[in-house]
Amino acid sequence: MHGVPTWEHRDPAEFRAAARKDILAHYDTTFFEDVAVEKIENHQREDGTSLFKATDEQGREWWGRKVVLVSGVKDIMPDIPGYEECWASGIGAASAGVFAIDDCSPAPLALHLARYANRLASKVTIYTHGNAEVTDSVEEALSQLKPASKTKKNVTVEARKIMKLVKLPKGAEIEVHLEGDKKIEGFIAHKPKGKQQGPWAEQLGLDLTEMGDFKTSPPFNATNVPGAFAGGDCQTPMKAATIALSHGGLLAAGVAAQLEAED
Numbered sequence: 001m002h003g004v005p006t007w008e009h010r011d012p013a014e015f016r017a018a019a020r021k022d023i024l025a026h027y028d029t030t031f032f033e034d035v036a037v038e039k040i041e042n043h044q045r046e047d048g049t050s051l052f053k054a055t056d057e058q059g060r061e062w063w064g065r066k067v068v069l070v071s072g073v074k075d076i077m078p079d080i081p082g083y084e085e086c087w088a089s090g091i092g093a094a095s096a097g098v099f100a101i102d103d104c105s106p107a108p109l110a111l112h113l114a115r116y117a118n119r120l121a122s123k124v125t126i127y128t129h130g131n132a133e134v135t136d137s138v139e140e141a142l143s144q145l146k147p148a149s150k151t152k153k154n155v156t157v158e159a160r161k162i163m164k165l166v167k168l169p170k171g172a173e174i175e176v177h178l179e180g181d182k183k184i185e186g187f188i189a190h191k192p193k194g195k196q197q198g199p200w201a202e203q204l205g206l207d208l209t210e211m212g213d214f215k216t217s218p219p220f221n222a223t224n225v226p227g228a229f230a231g232g233d234c235q236t237p238m239k240a241a242t243i244a245l246s247h248g249g250l251l252a253a254g255v256a257a258q259l260e261a262e263d
Contacts, residue, residue, distance in 0.1 A: 002240070007241075015241075069231075078101050096121035096123070098117055098126045103192075127176070130160060138157055160178040205225060209237075232248075
C-alpha cells in the first residue's frame with residue numbers, strides 16, 4: 001500500500017489485521033464476521049425508512065437500519081494477450097506507453113496519464129488500440145496545445161491495434177507487438193476497467209456512474225436508496241488507500257447522523 005504514513009510499501013493485509021486488532025481492543029460494540037454475504041434486501045417501512053436484511057453464505061440473516069458498502073472492485077483486464085502477465089510488475093525510462101483503452105480512452109484522461117508518464121520518461125506514446133474515434137479525439141486534443149508545451153513535444157499517438165504484450169526481463173520493460181511492428185517501452189501506464197465485487201447494485205437498485213462506481217451524494221456518500229451508503233474503491237474513480245480511509249470517517253458520520261435523526 002502507498003500514501004499511508006508508517007505503512008508505505010506494506011502488505012494491505014497487515015494493515016487490516018492491525019486495524020481489526022486495535023478496534024477490538026478498544027470497543028466492545030463492534031465485531032467481525034469472516035463470511036461472504038450473498039444477498040441484501042431492502043424492506044421499506046411505512047414511514048419511508050429502510051430495513052435491510054443481509055443473508056450470508058451459511059444462510060444466516062443480518063438485519064440493520066443502514067447498510068454500508070465498501071466491497072471494492074475487481075479489475076477487468078483488456079482483451080490483449082499478455083496484458084495480465086504484465087500487470088503490476090510492468091505496468092505502472094527512455095520511453096513509456098499510455099493505453100487509451102476502455103476507461104482511459106477519453107482524450108483528457110489519456111493526456112493526463114501521458115503527462116504523468118512524461119515525468120518518468122522522456123518520450124511517451126499513447127496507444128489507441130485501433131480505435132479511430134479515440135485516435136482522432138486524442139490527436140485533436142494534442143493539436144490544441146501550445147507549440148512549446150512539453151506534452152505536445154514529447155507525446156505521440158500510435159493508432160495501430162495492439163496484438164500482444166511481452167514482459168521483458170529488464171525492470172518494467174514491455175514489448176508491445178503491433179500490426180506489422182513492435183516497440184519496447186520502459187513501462188506502460190493504464191487503469192483497467194473495474195467491476196463491482198458483489199451484486200448489490202442489482203439487488204438494491206443502486207445507481208452507478210459511467211465508470212461503474214456507486215453514485216453517491218456528498219459529503220457522506222449516501223446512495224440513491226435511503227439508508228444505503230457506499231465508499232472506498234467501489235464508489236470513487238480515485239482508488240487509493242488514503243481516499244478509502246477518509247471515506248470511512250465520512251460514512252460513520254453520515255450513518256450516525258441519520259440514525260440519530262430517526263430516533
